[in-house]
Structures are given as structure tokens and as C-alpha cells.
Amino acid sequence: MPLNSEERDVVLQVIAQHRERGAFWLYGYCVMPTHLHFLLRPNNQDLAVAMSEIKGVTNSRIIGARKTRISIWQTKYFDNIIRRVRDFWAKLEYIHNNPVAEGLVATPRDWKWSSYVAFADRCAMPISIDAADLPQDPDTLLWRK
Numbered sequence: 643m644p645l646n647s648e649e650r651d652v653v654l655q656v657i658a659q660h661r662e663r664g665a666f667w668l669y670g671y672c673v674m675p676t677h678l679h680f681l682l683r684p685n686n687q688d689l690a691v692a693m694s695e696i697k698g699v700t701n702s703r704i705i706g707a708r709k710t711r712i713s714i715w716q717t718k719y720f721d722n723i724i725r726r727v728r729d730f731w732a733k734l735e736y737i738h739n740n741p742v743a744e745g746l747v748a749t750p751r752d753w754k755w756s757s758y759v760a761f762a763d764r765c766a767m768p769i770s771i772d773a774a775d776l777p778q779d780p781d782t783l784l785w786r787k
Contacts, residue, residue: 644675645714649704650755653678656699658770665692667772670734672741673755679737681730693719728780734761 645653650673657680661668666689670681684692697715704714724730738761741753750758760771776784 643708643712643714645673645704646675647754649707649714650675652703653696653700654755656696656703660687660692660696661770661772665695668757668770669730669772669774670737670757670761672737672753672757674740674744675746679740681724681734681737689721724784726780726784727776727778727782730774730776730784731780 653673654671657668657671657673660666664685665687666680666682666684668680668682670679672679687695697719701714705711722733724733738750738756738758741747741756742750747753750756751762757771776782
């Protein structure tokens with residue numbers, strides 16, 4: 643069953659708690675009814691551990707409220723390494739446009755559970771976004787093997 647608006651708020655709260663705790667730097671996000679997107683960089687916690695904790699806490703809270711035992715998340719997650727500045731901005735644009743692509747809203751600005759407005763208007767959001775201090779050159783490597 644898709645996440646309703648209150649459940650998406652729960653997901654945002656848990657993400658904010660992990661970010662504030664320093665588990666990762668968060669550059670962008672979008673909580674969709676059936677999945678979520680992050681653009682982040684692990685900080686003081688392994689990515690697999692952070693994802694497990696976020697999924698575990700949100701799952702527990704949401705299925706408790708639903709009074710069910712059916713997990714809301716898949717056991718695995720998909721990650722990508724962002725190698726170049728251009729890839730970072732393309733991924734962020736993809737994340738912010740996901741609600742539009744899914745036909746949920748007309749513009750990214752209309753989706754409450756996204757970091758879009760924080761970037762577009764440089765204003766405070768339910769989750770603080772970390773500054774992405776990236777080089778101007780879009781071909782600059784951000785990660786080397």
C-alpha cells in the first residue's frame with residue numbers, strides 16, 4: 643500500500659534525525675508514495691547501516707500505525723556513485739522531477755516531500771539540506787576509483 647501524506651511525513655522526520663545525528667550529508671531527497679530518493683554522502687555511518695536504520699524505524703512506526711505486519715520497504719536498496727559534477731546535478735534534477743514524471747503534481751515545487759523548494763528558493767525545509775560546494779567544471783571528478 644502506498645505511503646499516505648502522514649506516513650511520508652514520518653519518513654521525512656526519520657531522515658532528518660539521521661542527518662542531524664551526522665550519519666550522512668544530505669544534498670537532496672524526494673519521498674514518493676511507493677519509494678524514496680536520496681542524494682547523500684555517508685559521514686559517520688556506513689551507508690548500509692544508515693539505510694537499514696532508516697527503513698527499520700520508518701517501517702516500525704508506519705506498520706504500527708497501520709496495525710499490520712506487512713513491511714513497507716523492500717529488503718534491498720539501489721545506490722549509485724556520482725562521479726562527476728554533471729552527474730550530481732542530473733541526479734538531483736531527476737529526484738526533484740520524479741513526482742512530475744509520476745503524474746502526482748504539475749511542477750516539482752508542488753510536491754511537499756522533496757528538497758526542491760530548498761534549492762529553488764534557498765529556504766528552510768523540514769529537513770536541512772547540506773551545501774553542495776562543487777567545482778564549476780561539470781566534468782570534474784567527484785570520486786575516483
